[in-house]
Amino acid sequence: MAARPSSVPRARVLVVEDDDTIRTSVAAALADAGHAVDAAPDGSDLEERLASFRPSAVVLDWMLPGRDGPRLAQVVRATSAAGIVMVTARDEVPDRLAGFEAGVDDYVTKPFAMAELLARVTAVLRRTGAIGSVVQVADLTIDEEAGLVMRAGRAVDLTATEFRLLAYLAANRDRVLSGTQLLTQVWGYDDYAENLVQVHISALRRKLEAHGDRLVHTVRGLGYRLSAPPP
Amino acid sequence: MAARPSSVPRARVLVVEDDDTIRTSVAAALADAGHAVDAAPDGSDLEERLASFRPSAVVLDWMLPGRDGPRLAQVVRATSAAGIVMVTARDEVPDRLAGFEAGVDDYVTKPFAMAELLARVTAVLRRTGAIGSVVQVADLTIDEEAGLVMRAGRAVDLTATEFRLLAYLAANRDRVLSGTQLLTQVWGYDDYAENLVQVHISALRRKLEAHGDRLVHTVRGLGYRLSAPPP
DNA sequence: ACCCTTCTTCAGGCGACCTTCAGCCTGGCT
DNA sequence: AGCCAGGCTGAAGGTCGCCTGAAGAAGGGT
The missing domain is CATH 3.40.50.2300 (Response regulator)
Structure with a gap:
């Protein structure tokens, strides 16, 4: 063999x-x-x-x-x-x-x-999801296995939490995820910790959208959603 | 069907x-x-x-x-x-x-x-994990789990209240729902708040019927009904 | 032990959304 | 045609959720 x-x-x-x-x-x-x-x-x-x-x-x-x-x-x-x-x-x-x-x-x-x-x-x-696959959303590429994130061909440097957050958003792309949902799935917390999610979403946006359109959309009253920007 | x-x-x-x-x-x-x-x-x-x-x-x-x-x-x-x-x-x-x-x-x-x-x-x-409750009325598609509404293939951006209102109308499609009924089921209010419902129905129509026929029909003296437009 | 990075909490500010109000419109009835 | 009740919608105020800079806390590496 x-x-x-x-x-x-x-x-x-x-x-x-x-x-x-x-x-x-x-x-x-x-x-x-x-x-x-x-x-x-x-x-x-x-x-x-x-x-x-x-x-x-x-x-x-x-x-x-x-x-x-x-x-x-x-x-x-x-x-x-x-x-x-x-x-x-x-x-x-x-x-x-x-x-x-x-x-x-x-x-x-x-x-x-x-x-x-x-x-x-x-x-x-x-x-x-047992095999970390490569996910692509617009010009964003996420390689879970390699722990790599690229936007428009340029590597994006994320912290561990930011990466887990993004990976979870990507795994559920085009779907709205509530703050509580993200907190339990990404952080493993049971109780709601105020604006923890907000802060990390904010950080993620700052890095992800430095050279491109908005990818992490907030749906007021419901949560957040990762999806390609409308044309 | x-x-x-x-x-x-x-x-x-x-x-x-x-x-x-x-x-x-x-x-x-x-x-x-x-x-x-x-x-x-x-x-x-x-x-x-x-x-x-x-x-x-x-x-x-x-x-x-x-x-x-x-x-x-x-x-x-x-x-x-x-x-x-x-x-x-x-x-x-x-x-x-x-x-x-x-x-x-x-x-x-x-x-x-x-x-x-x-x-x-x-x-x-x-x-x-894509199975949720998706409702379709004519060319309108409502995905409750994903928090998505589409009309004729185009995403429609609704506020949280508008979405709840539409979801309730869709769950009771082809049935007339009174203002009080909507108020209690969608808003959770016991008393009747004047024309609150009217305003939101209005907003819903503006967004929903921007690129299509009328879907939210008013039944004078009774309430509203969501159903496909007559051919 | 110190420093540096990252995570978390806090507080201020902003803007979107909800709600109310008032005036106009529509449809039905006489 | 004219009247009237009910329905529609533009505008405005207030509320609430979201965003973000900054500072404290925790963990890891040197």
């Missing part, structure tokens, strides 16, 4: 599959793609594994001894934010619908190409 | 597909599922549609006249946070991989069951 570039993002992935051959090969492929992998033949100790291993994605077999796929999918969704990729031999439309109803993010039928499973797991990881 | 309760989860979905039959049926199915839908036969004006319609998900054909799927997928990812569901007739593993490399979230092959496409779009919407 070829050495992979060191820039490939890593995440923790849990594999639950009773077929030994499939389980080990899937686990090996995921590990080779740079992810940390945990594997189990059934879902008997799923809760514990979720709690200790804290996976960002779960590859789940549909037919399992003991509790089956749908039940387990609900457990995963209820107790973690992990994405779920269901793997199954059943390939009828009603089966797939049942899977999506149970809350899975993707559905792959056996036999499958390992590369495709990998691609789908990667897509789910990207979407759940 | 059947009437639906306004509490059903909804979002904005853009469909780009050159086959007229498929495009209209997909658009209809999505609309019937309660989503606000925009559709285009090709990706020529994709940027504009993304900027104005601000979809939370894009259903994208792989083979399109002009710029093709992968190119368009990259445009979507670079300039918006929308999830992407690729629809294609090509069903070889390398094709799928190319799709995922381009950054799509899911991949459906023709022919597909409409229910499955819906399920996959829903899964993507759920994962992107």
Whole structure:
């Protein structure tokens, strides 16, 4: 297997599959793609594994001894934010619908190409935010993984808090986020701390909008929103 | 189209597909599922549609006249946070991989069951956290969660009170709401404050009907009603 | 131990928004 | 046509939320 570039993002992935051959090969492929992998033949100790291993994605077999796929999918969704990729031999439309109803993010039928499973797991990881992706808003570029922010081709120097604030705004671009929401999500505070958010928004604007239009919009009475300026 | 309760989860979905039959049926199915839908036969004006319609998900054909799927997928990812569901007739593993490399979230092959496409779009919407209560009346779209109001594809800037007023009218579309009712439900006032409501209705109309027909109708002696203009 | 950066709190000032008022308009009735 | 109640809207005052400079507090590095 070829050495992979060191820039490939890593995440923790849990594999639950009773077929030994499939389980080990899937686990090996995921590990080779740079992810940390945990594997189990059934879902008997799923809760514990979720709690200790804290996976960002779960590859789940549909037919399992003991509790089956749908039940387990609900457990995963209820107790973690992990994405779920269901793997199954059943390939009828009603089966797939049942899977999506149970809350899975993707559905792959056996036999499958390992590369495709990998691609789908990667897509789910990207979407759940487990992989820091590059976000672009107008001429603003935010590279979460590298911790880099650029505006109109020029690097912008942000403090740690400012960066987290901007990253959260970017992850929810075009949506209004209230002060309380920002405080809990960016700072982790439960109670509302006056104008803490205001001050940091202000600082962010000063740096971000030094050489460009307004990107952080305030929606009076509601909160703030990151979006491209109107033409 | 059947009437639906306004509490059903909804979002904005853009469909780009050159086959007229498929495009209209997909658009209809999505609309019937309660989503606000925009559709285009090709990706020529994709940027504009993304900027104005601000979809939370894009259903994208792989083979399109002009710029093709992968190119368009990259445009979507670079300039918006929308999830992407690729629809294609090509069903070889390398094709799928190319799709995922381009950054799509899911991949459906023709022919597909409409229910499955819906399920996959829903899964993507759920994962992107885009499901909220979106209400559409004629060419007016109200996204309560994002705090967004759009008329004929253009964002409308409302104050907090105007937004609450419109949201309440929309939640009770096609029903007449008295001044007192609006005052208690939107303002929380017990006593009737003269023409407070009138003034705000007036402001709402000025902004809403700047580029379109009348949507807020006054029913003399009874109150106001939000409904599509007669054809 | 000191300094420097960053985070947080405080207070003043400003502007947008809400509300009221007054005059004009519209539609329905006689 | 004329009248009248109800509806509409421009203008103005006051309030409240937001912005920002400045100073204190906390953490990290030398």
